[in-house]
Amino acid sequence: MAGTTTAMCTSFKAELLYGYHSFIAPTNFTGTRAVDTFNLALVKVSPTGTYDATTTSYSQLTTNSDEASGTNYTAAGKTFSSGAVVATIATAANTATWGYAYLDVPDITWTAATISATGGLIYNTTQLVSSAGTGRAVAVLDFGGTKTSTAGDFTIQFPANTSTTAIIRFSGA
Amino acid sequence: MSSSGSELGQFKVHTTSHRGFTPEELAEQALDRIVYVADNAHPLVAEQARAFRENIRQVLVFYLRKAQNSERTTIQGELVRQDAADFAKLIRSI
Numbered sequence: 001m002a003g004t005t006t007a008m009c010t011s012f013k014a015e016l017l018y019g020y021h022s023f024i025a026p027t028n029f030t031g032t033r034a035v036d037t038f039n040l041a042l043v044k045v046s047p048t049g050t051y052d053a054t055t056t057s058y059s060q061l062t063t064n065s066d067e068a069s070g071t072n073y074t075a076a077g078k079t080f081s082s083g084a085v086v087a088t089i090a091t092a093a094n095t096a097t098w099g100y101a102y103l104d105v106p107d108i109t110w111t112a113a114t115i116s117a118t119g120g121l122i123y124n125t126t127q128l129v130s131s132a133g134t135g136r137a138v139a140v141l142d143f144g145g146t147k148t149s150t151a152g153d154f155t156i157q158f159p160a161n162t163s164t165t166a167i168i169r170f171s172g173a
Numbered sequence: 174m175s176s177s178g179s180e181l182g183q184f185k186v187h188t189t190s191h192r193g194f195t196p197e198e199l200a201e202q203a204l205d206r207i208v209y210v211a212d213n214a215h216p217l218v219a220e221q222a223r224a225f226r227e228n229i230r231q232v233l234v235f236y237l238r239k240a241q242n243s244e245r246t247t248i249q250g251e252l253v254r255q256d257a258a259d260f261a262k263l264i265r266s267i
Contacts, residue, residue: 008181107202111193143186152189157202159182160209167182 004043004119004142007053008168012138020127020136023103024087036126038085038138040108040156041077042068042117051119051140058123059134071151072113076125080105086161103168104161110154119143120156139168196237200230 015021022036041061043051049064058076061067067075086104105122119142123135141156159165187194187202194202208226210219245264252261 006181008179013179139181141184147186147188148190149188150190152191153187153193155187155194155202157185157187157205159184160206162209164211165182165209167184169180169182171178171180 002046002048002050004047004140005052006140006142007055008139009055009137010053011056011136015127015136021124021138023085034126036124038080038105039077039123039125039135040080040141041075041121041123042073042115043119043121044068045116045118045146047118051121053140055121055137055140057129057134057137058121058125059129060137061121062134068115068117070113070115073110073115073154077120078108078110079125080108088161088163088166099171100163101170102161102163102166104166105158105168107158108156110149112151113154114150114152115154116146116148117143117154118146196234196241199237200233203233204230 012021019033022033023038025035026033039058041058043061044066045068047064047066049060049066051060051066062075067077069075085106087101088104089101119140121140122138124138125135127136128134129136147154158167163169163171185202185205187198204226207229208222210222210226214222245267249261249264252258252264
């Protein structure tokens, strides 16, 4: 069914094993691995495509002409400030969160913008899906309805950076 | 405690029309990041955390309002420097 469903993309989970996504510069890494750039693009009202765990790339948004548009919204969305992205891997010293790895990203705001959107797509703009040539999907956000700003601010606020609330979390518990 | 596997956290969407966010609205957004009270927290711990959250709220609103006014002072100064005193007066009236 067309529309958005909040989900971590299945392709993203598999791509982590291949090393496609780098949110934080690794230390003691053999070879070089720079930090990737990640964007958040908005999904327009009444999209024709389906965006959920099966979404694999940003191209699905553009192929269906489902990206939002408006004053002070630029196609491809906004880039997460890399310096504010924090990855935490819980160590044995902190037994309360042992087995967790989680990621925090900064809030994103379009200022003085006139936009209507029903969801968002977080994707990697550095690592491209070869056949489509556009960024690899990370997660889909469903806004639960139409959200509109009119010559105002449009903000996606991400949760507190803890092992139980961070926006992206993996646990082995 | 989360079940094993992968999870996506809860996010919020905030929008405004014909204005920016007020210091109170921004303080609320900041507080969600600064002080998180778990549903399963001990009642005494939760109570203390909530009290701390409210104390921080007052501080945040105060300084966000100061930042707002300070930014406008900077803008007014630049407008006057650029011989746009009328626009500076408009900013002052907001």
